[in-house]
Structure formats: C-alpha cells, structure tokens
Amino acid sequence: MPSTIIAPSVLASDFGQLAAECKRMIKGGAHWLHMDVMDGHFVPNITLGAPVLACVSKGVPGIFMDCHMMVSQPEKWVDEIADAGGSLYSFHIEATSDPVSLIHSIHARNMKAGVAISPDTPSTAISDEVGELTDMLIVMTVYPGRGGQKFIERCVPKVSELRARFPDKDIEVDGGVGPKTIDACAQAGSNVIVAGTAIFGANEPEQVIATLRSVVDAAQASASAKH
Numbered sequence: 199m200p201s202t203i204i205a206p207s208v209l210a211s212d213f214g215q216l217a218a219e220c221k222r223m224i225k226g227g228a229h230w231l232h233m234d235v236m237d238g239h240f241v242p243n244i245t246l247g248a249p250v251l252a253c254v255s256k257g258v259p260g261i262f263m264d265c266h267m268m269v270s271q272p273e274k275w276v277d278e279i280a281d282a283g284g285s286l287y288s289f290h291i292e293a294t295s296d297p298v299s300l301i302h303s304i305h306a307r308n309m310k311a312g313v314a315i316s317p318d319t320p321s322t323a324i325s326d327e328v329g330e331l332t333d334m335l336i337v338m339t340v341y342p343g344r345g346g347q348k349f350i351e352r353c354v355p356k357v358s359e360l361r362a363r364f365p366d367k368d369i370e371v372d373g374g375v376g377p378k379t380i381d382a383c384a385q386a387g388s389n390v391i392v393a394g395t396a397i398f399g400a401n402e403p404e405q406v407i408a409t410l411r412s413v414v415d416a417a418q419a420s421a422s423a424k425h
C-alpha cells in the first residue's frame with residue numbers, strides 16, 4: 199500500500215512570514231506595499247493572487263496594498279481584490295479596451311485606480327480622460343514579468359511627459375529602481391517609488407528606503423520652489 203502523505207495546503211495557511219516581512223518594511227519607513235499580481239498570461243510568470251493578499255491584509259491590519267495587476271483581463275479581478283483588502287488596483291492600459299468603465303468599477307469598490315504602461319507603450323496611450331479619472335499613473339521601467347531586471351533608462355522621459363500633463367497625480371516608477379537609478383526618476387517627477395531587489399536584497403533595507411525617500415523629497419521640494 200502506498201505510504202501516507204500529509205500535504206498541508208499552503209494557500210490556506212496564514213502566510214505569517216510574508217506578513218512579517220511586510221510589517222518590517224512598514225516599520226522601516228515604507229509607506230505602502232506594492233503587490234505584483236501576475237497571471238502567467240499577460241506576463242510569463244504566475245505570482246500571488248487574492249488569497250495571499252487577504253492573508254497579508256489580515257496579518258498587517260491597515261496596510262495599504264498597491265495591487266499591480268499584470269493580468270490579461272483586469273476587469274475580472276476587481277471584486278476579489280477588493281474583498282481581499284486591496285487599496286489601489288492598477289491595471290495595464292495594454293490589457294483593456296475600456297479603461298474608463300474599469301476605473302469606475304474599481305472606484306465603486308472603494309479602491310484607488312492606477313493605470314500602467316509597459317516600456318514599449320507611449321505615454322500618449324493614456325488619454326486625458328483616463329489620466330484625469332485615475333489616481334495613479336505607472337511607468338514601467340522594466341518589461342513586466344519579474345523582479346531583478348535592469349532599469350530601462352529610455353522610459354524616463356515618459357515620466358516627465360506624464361508629470362507635465364498631470365501635475366497633481368501620483369506617478370509611480372516600477373522596475374530596476376534603487377539608489378543608482380532613483381535620481382533620474384525623481385528629477386523626471388515620479389513620487390511613488392517601487393523597489394524590489396534594491397530593498398529586499400539589501401542588508402539594511404531601512405537605509406535604502408531612507409535614501410530613496412530623501413532623493414524624491416529633495417526633487418519634490420526643488421520642483422515646488424520653481425513653481
């Protein structure tokens with residue numbers, strides 16, 4: 199007879215470690231957590247989904263989860279992510295034919311809405327109407343799909359273009375951002391900084407967070423002094 203095998207379902211566990219990591223980042227000065235949701239279709243990887251987000255939200259009450267939906271059908275997951283405690287739901291402009299309705303449905307679930315563009319998508323793919331309706335614009339500075347890639351410098355002008363069109367919106371940069379690349383992002387006008395490898399791979403994540411924050415604060419102060 200085959201031997202007994204007990205297989206605890208990790209998906210049903212409380213993901214204590216992940217919640218502990220998130221807590222550490224918040225304690226270390228991070229403002230919110232960027233959760234990369236990948237579906238193995240819009241991008242080649244599969245990462246986490248609503249059940250994991252629900253565990254984080256339960257483990258870190260009050261956490262602001264910035265959910266970056268790298269998925270082919272962003273319309274499909276709005277309710278699940280909202281129920282899991284998502285605070286901001288960002289979709290890719292390349293993945294939807296009706297961004298305006300999608301933004302309304304995200305707002306109807308009391309989440310903020312973000313719209314992302316991949317490296318080969320021009321900033322003009324975000325229309326004035328979409329940009330005004332959303333709460334955040336995301337310029338991907340790597341091809342979506344995995345962490346640890348090299349920052350793509352040629353994406354930076356898109357940050358400046360969007361900042362000129364939408365002076366009051368949050369503009370996030372995502373991919374390959376760290377102490378060596380933050381200056382270009384901050385000067386171009388991004389104020390929301392996603393950093394994976396640079397923070398999680400550091401011996402002292404708190405110091406990296408502080409460095410990124412001070413560079414962006416200084417660029418923001420200098421931009422407001424000019425206006």
Ligand SMILES: O=C(CO)[C@@H](O)[C@H](O)COP(=O)(O)O
Nearest residue numbers: 342343344345346374394395
């Ligand atoms: O969404 C993505 C990549 O698809 C990013 O959020 C990266 O995962 C950020 O990681 P680093 O590039 O900072 O390592």
